Amino acid sequence: EADIYQTPRYLVIGTGKKITLECSQTMGHDKMYWYQQDPGMELHLIHYSYGVNSTEKGDLSSESTVSRIRTEHFPLTLESARPSHTSQYLCASSGGWGRAEETQYFGPGTRLLVL
Amino acid sequence: QKEVEQDPGPLSVPEGAIVSLNCTYSNSAFQYFMWYRQYSRKGPELLMYTYSSGNKEDGRFTAQVDKSSKYISLFIRDSQPSDSATYLCAIKKGSNYQLIWGAGTKLIIKP
Numbered sequence: 093e094a095d096i097y098q099t100p101r102y103l104v105i106g107t108g109k110k111i112t113l114e115c116s117q118t119m120g121h122d123k124m125y126w127y128q129q130d131p132g133m134e135l136h137l138i139h140y141s142y143g144v145n146s147t148e149k150g151d152l153s154s155e156s157t158v159s160r161i162r163t164e165h166f167p168l169t170l171e172s173a174r175p176s177h178t179s180q181y182l183c184a185s186s187g188g189w190g191r192a193e194e195t196q197y198f199g200p201g202t203r204l205l206v207l
Numbered sequence: 208q209k210e211v212e213q214d215p216g217p218l219s220v221p222e223g224a225i226v227s228l229n230c231t232y233s234n235s236a237f238q239y240f241m242w243y244r245q246y247s248r249k250g251p252e253l254l255m256y257t258y259s260s261g262n263k264e265d266g267r268f269t270a271q272v273d274k275s276s277k278y279i280s281l282f283i284r285d286s287q288p289s290d291s292a293t294y295l296c297a298i299k300k301g302s303n304y305q306l307i308w309g310a311g312t313k314l315i316i317k318p
Contacts, residue, residue, distance in 0.1 A: 096250075123304055132215050134308040135251075135295070142304070150305075182250050186304060194239055194299055196306065198250030 095119055098183050098199035105173055106207050113168045113181055113202045121187030124166040125196065128152060129180045141166060173206045180204070208233060213296055213309030221317050226283040230296035230309045233277065237307075239299035240272050242281045245311065246292045254294070255281065286316045 095118040105111055117124065122143045127135040137150030141160040155177070156170050166185075170177055180203050184196040213230045220226055228242075239258055243251035255270040257263045257279075263270045269282040283290055296309040 132310060134209075134211070134213075134310045135306075137305060140305065184250070194241070194256065194304070195253050198252065200248070200250050 096183060096185055096197050096199040098181075098202050100202060101200060102203045102205075104205045104207065107172075107174055109173050111170050111173055111204070113183075113204070115166045115168070115183030115199060116164050117166075117185040117197070117199075118164060119185060119187065119197065120163065121185035121197075122163065123186045124160065125184040125186075126150075126156075126158060126166070126168050127182040127184065128154070129182055129201070135182065139168065173204075175206045178204060178206050210234060210300075210307045211296060211298055211309045214312055215310050217313040217315055219315040219317060220286060222286060222288060224286050224316075226286050226290070226314060226316075228281040228283075228294050228296075228312050228314070230279050231277055232279070232298055232307075235274065235277060237277075237298045237300070240270070240279050241297040241299075241306070242268075242270055243295045243297060244292045245295060251295055283314075288316045288318050290314065291316045 097116050099114045124141045126139040136152035138152050138154040139158040141147045147158050180201050182201045183199040186196045211232050242255040244254045245251040257270045260272050260274045267284045271280040293311040293313045295311040297306040
């Protein structure tokens with residue numbers, strides 16, 4: 093089983109609040125990703141990082157920001173939550189050589205509801 | 208047009224049936240094809256990984272790639288209620304590490 097953790101698992105919060113979704117992995121992977129997943133829809137990449145101090149925006153426009161100060165930690169922050177941010181957020185990591193490098197390991201996800 | 212198309216289902220079959228799950232893709236340059244399984248309230252987990260055309264078998268699961276038709280399939284033999292989950296196809300995009308995802312097919316195996 094993959095060692096990647098996300099907290100909180102569920103979050104209900106009011107509009108305008110600042111929130112940080114935590115993601116940590118203990119596998120020493122250099123690459124980490126944040127996805128947004130809505131019911132019946134494909135995963136959309138919102139941020140990714142290929143190493144410490146490296147972050148990029150993904151294909152889906154997002155008002156969130158990320159940081160990668162340590163290899164194992166990749167938090168996602170929303171400065172001002174809105175109802176349109178309601179979704180499931182999945183964190184993933186990958187690393188290694190050859191075939192293993194293609195495998196992304198996922199955390200359990202954070203379900204966010206903004207009222 | 209989406210780069211990867213997948214029927215969202217749900218697909219409901221009786222226990223013991225053979226299940227066929229499929230995705231089509233648009234770019235003939237794609238080379239790495241994956242199937243992930245996602246249980247309710249969990250993150251996706253890698254099930255099968257294929258690089259070339261043909262079949263790859265792992266226990267009750269067989270992944271098939273037809274590059275000429277740009278079509279990938281996952282077959283589940285002797286399906287079990289524990290196979291009930293959403294199955295997502297994913298394709299590696301170019302030389303970077305990003306994946307393009309299908310919408311996932313929800314599979315229900317009835318006891």
